Amino acid sequence: MKINFDKYHGCGNDFIIINNLSNTFPKDSENQIKKICNRRFGIGADGLILINYNDKFPFEMIYYNSDGKISTMCGNGGRCVMHYCYSNDIIDNKSEFLACDGIHHGIINDDYVKVSMSDVNGYEKYNDYLFLNTGSPHLVKFVDDVSSLDLINISRNIQKSNRFDNGVNVNLVSRKNDNLYEIRTYERGVEDETLSCGTGAVASALALNILSLINSKTVNLDTKGGLLTVDFNKSNSKYTDIHLSGKVKKVFTGILEL
Template sequence: MKIHFFKYQGAGNDFILIDNRNQSFKYTGNNTVLQLCNRRFGIGADGLMLLQNREGYDFEMIYFNADGNPSSMCGNGGRCIVAFARHLGIIDTETNFLAVDGPHYAKISAEGNWVDLQMIDIDVIKNDGDAYVLNTGSPHYVQRVSGLKDLDVYQEGKAIRNNSTYKKEGINVNFVEDQGDHLFVRTFERGVEDETYACGTGVTAVALSMAQHKHQQGHIETPVKVLGGDLKIQFDYNGSQFRNIFLCGPAEQVFQGDTEV
């Protein structure tokens, strides 16, 4: 069967998007998604998303990792699907949609290429040694490092993701270097099983962890640099709870086409 698809990227985090409001795409296992996301033999992407109808919301976001398996929340994917919904004429400049971790509010620029996505509230950040562990819609491990530019993120991240603590459920591993006026972040993502150019839930986890680490409070805006560009996290922190968390950044259509599934 032929399916029309769109390709979007948000700070280098790239996704295949399919308008599935007519239920034409049927998920029957991970092989189809795995093939479509393959960078050698398919379209190539960090993940695939279906935009579907959902009563009470503008739309529903269904997300699959590049390994073909249904996944937890993807922040940059959430921003890209908002831009996609705008392209389809489903929304204008604001939206309320449903994802796997619950409802999300987002707003998009009039030009349609900058999206601010509200993330779930966070009350708990745990410690694993000197690292931080939290769930921002997906589980994340945050490790402060120096010399991040030259770090072997693939090997270091893979080792943590597959250690005895995290191997069964998996975890996304983020390395952060505080560079003064911004945070520099690189991420090894589970499901992709490699370093990606950006991870939205990951940079969110990093910004919150660093605010706790530095004992910041109040309204906080944190610029973040990733391999694929610039993002910004803004939130309110009272010393124990994180609220009004927004992941902000670009979301752009790369191309569209047809493929057989």
């Protein structure tokens, strides 16, 4: 079987995107997806996205991590899939789609894509981290200098905790200037640091607000792969009107043989 795909990235967070509106992608394909995402023996990506048919929305986004397992919401993936669908005349430049955590709205302006994220109501504390669910589970810690810490070992030790049976994403954040923060993210399912993470950027922006480190409702986050912007509103302890914005890029198109 031959399947067309596009390779995209959003600030270095890279994805294989497949149009599955006709439901041709094989079922029970965990091992297949794991091989496809392998950077030495496959195409290579942080994850794979299927664009599925839905009778109430233009499409439904199904996201798989590079371990082949179906996963929770991916913010950068949502931005990339919006651009793909717009480029392939599936949607207009303003549209909506369904994901595992509900409805998302997006706006495409050339290579800049803004997508709405799920509301966040409250947080928990885990040791010296804040835990938030922004469509995916995230720990966030504010530190003096993210570049000086061993994010991978820190994060892999956290994965051993009984508190996170399904794993957890880990974010370290430090201040660069008045409204620019540096962020590094370890993603579960990838089991490594990624160049950026959309839901991690959202979690980090909200954590900075919770910790009273920012006054602005717009936060710029400098990832290893580029700049992400998060804006939000807050009422009591609930965060609403959350949006994730940044550039995306189509890297190449190919044909996958399964």
